[in-house]
Amino acid sequence: MGRLNVTLCGIELDNPIIPASGTFGFGYEFAEIYDINCLGTFSFKGTTKEPRLGNPLPRVAECASGMINSVGLQNPGVHKVISDELPKMRKCFHKPVMANISGFSVDEYAYVASALDGEPDIGWFEVNVSCPNVHKGGAVIGSDACASADVVRAVRAVTKKPVIVKLSPNVTDIVSIAKSCEDAGADGISLINTLLGMRIDKRTRRPVIANVMGGFSGPAVFPVAVRMVYQVAHAVGVPVVGMGGVSSAEDVVEMMLAGATAVGVGAANLVDPYACKNIINDLPGVLDKYKIGDIKEIIGGVKNG
Amino acid sequence: MREIILTVARNEKIARGTYRMELSGDVSDITSPGQFINIKLDGFFLRRPISVSDVDCDKGVMTIIYKVVGAGTEYMTTLGDGARLDVLSGLGNGFDADACKSDALLVGGGAGVAPLYMLAKALIARGVRVSCALGFGTAEEIFLADELRALGCDVKVATVDGSAGVKGFVTDATDGSEEYIYVCGPEPMMKAVYKKSRADGQFSFESRMGCGFGACLCCTCKTVMGYKRICKDGPVLYREEILWEG
Numbered sequence: 015m016g017r018l019n020v021t022l023c024g025i026e027l028d029n030p031i032i033p034a035s036g037t038f039g040f041g042y043e044f045a046e047i048y049d050i051n052c053l054g055t056f057s058f059k060g061t062t063k064e065p066r067l068g069n070p071l072p073r074v075a076e077c078a079s080g081m082i083n084s085v086g087l088q089n090p091g092v093h094k095v096i097s098d099e100l101p102k103m104r105k106c107f108h109k110p111v112m113a114n115i116s117g118f119s120v121d122e123y124a125y126v127a128s129a130l131d132g133e134p135d136i137g138w139f140e141v142n143v144s145c146p147n148v149h150k151g152g153a154v155i156g157s158d159a160c161a162s163a164d165v166v167r168a169v170r171a172v173t174k175k176p177v178i179v180k181l182s183p184n185v186t187d188i189v190s191i192a193k194s195c196e197d198a199g200a201d202g203i204s205l206i207n208t209l210l211g212m213r214i215d216k217r218t219r220r221p222v223i224a225n226v227m228g229g230f231s232g233p234a235v236f237p238v239a240v241r242m243v244y245q246v247a248h249a250v251g252v253p254v255v256g257m258g259g260v261s262s263a264e265d266v267v268e269m270m271l272a273g274a275t276a277v278g279v280g281a282a283n284l285v286d287p288y289a290c291k292n293i294i295n296d297l298p299g300v301l302d303k304y305k306i307g308d309i310k311e312i313i314g315g316v317k318n319g
Numbered sequence: 320m321r322e323i324i325l326t327v328a329r330n331e332k333i334a335r336g337t338y339r340m341e342l343s344g345d346v347s348d349i350t351s352p353g354q355f356i357n358i359k360l361d362g363f364f365l366r367r368p369i370s371v372s373d374v375d376c377d378k379g380v381m382t383i384i385y386k387v388v389g390a391g392t393e394y395m396t397t398l399g400d401g402a403r404l405d406v407l408s409g410l411g412n413g414f415d416a417d418a419c420k421s422d423a424l425l426v427g428g429g430a431g432v433a434p435l436y437m438l439a440k441a442l443i444a445r446g447v448r449v450s451c452a453l454g455f456g457t458a459e460e461i462f463l464a465d466e467l468r469a470l471g472c473d474v475k476v477a478t479v480d481g482s483a484g485v486k487g488f489v490t491d492a493t494d495g496s497e498e499y500i501y502v503c504g505p506e507p508m509m510k511a512v513y514k515k516s517r518a519d520g521q522f523s524f525e526s527r528m529g530c531g532f533g534a535c536l537c538c539t540c541k542t543v544m545g546y547k548r549i550c551k552d553g554p555v556l557y558r559e560e561i562l563w564e565g
Contacts, residue, residue: 036535036536037534037535038534039533039534039536043532043533043534043551044534046320047320047321047322059536067539067541067546068536068539071526071527071537071538071539071540072527072537073527073529073536073537073538073539074365074527074528074529074535074537074538075527076363076364076365076391077364078364079364080364081364081365081529083529083535083537085535085536085537085539088536088539088546232364233364281364283530283534284365284529284530284534284535285359285364285365285366285530286322286359287320287322287407287530287532287534288322
């Protein structure tokens, strides 16, 4: 294998780059402009049991070096994902994909995982217990170590595929939640989801986002993400998918030094649709620059003190 | 969609708060009137979606007309000749000029007038007789009215303060007897046109967008045909698809 490949929960990736859920749809919009099989994998749009229209508009706000979104888990529901979206995805992506699932109760997570479990394309489940844009479920579960563990156990019980749990940064102690998920059987941890943020229109004195608050992402959150990946990766034994503001191959190296085995790229895809392709192309040169032979060498390689 | 570099060839004020920018480079991705480009601006994270007002494929020049509505468009006014812009081009579905067979009324409000110029040219090239009803706040904000007249369009103008043309809204400059309409402007204006006119037609919607190419779902709207993304499945919707909220 080449110098970029990594293993995530027993599945080989050609490189550690994973477009993050909600920024890459089911892949086919991006497949119009480049061959998305160059990716390690991607995490598809967060899927729930029932179809969801999502939140009222506006759903997006500009920030310094970032953005706030409040889409609210818009998706056609798991059955339409299976009947309509996955066949379209299959035409342009031929690697195991990461299935991002959400729910409003423990049972719903288990239902969605169970419905998707038979799809051969799915390599991993990414269990989102951290969506900041829905008023029940989501981050309400993800901010509670016991509730997060309950969801992990319920999904674990219905699939043999690796279960990665996606955590929220909007918590007091992310390490205890990560450990609790590991103890409940999670095969990996991905973080960070977006930071809860808000903007106000000075002319109207109203929040820019119709749902008042939303998820803050982009390069501005990168240092927070590196810190949390570092904390979690050093506290758990399972692999970590690091994400949050990553927008260059340099960021990927930093995130992996902090402890990430693979690296999610989110907001960058929305302003530069070629972001992931460019990052993958740039990685060998950046490895050379830092005298790194094989990217696996640097996972968790940050020196302390 | 394609990411290209376009060079600012001209950037001038044409009406109150309104600027025309000519961009030179490969403009071949703009294939229909009503499509838009999404511009990366230094110091801003999200791109700025701006509709295309005209394209000259022979010269390789694209014209956009933008209104200053915030910090991003304010910054755009400072761009001088030769500035290079990272642009996602060829976005959105655009107007279908072939759908109108004889007479067309083009209705525009404010910045929504901009794409009607390229549309009028496309319709006239197809032998369609084109009338325009353009709505502005005040006389100083009027743009493209003379250029549309120069194309041979019958142009009526309405201003809210009555300083030019008919006093009132753009609906006060239409009689509701048109055969086919093309509409672009603020949503309340488009809704008023929709209610007054019984004609078939196409409406181009604005929305606050994240990506501009269908990935983020920040500009979703509910239509008769299900959920659509203004950026990718629009911005132009057919009359029969539209569901007005509220």
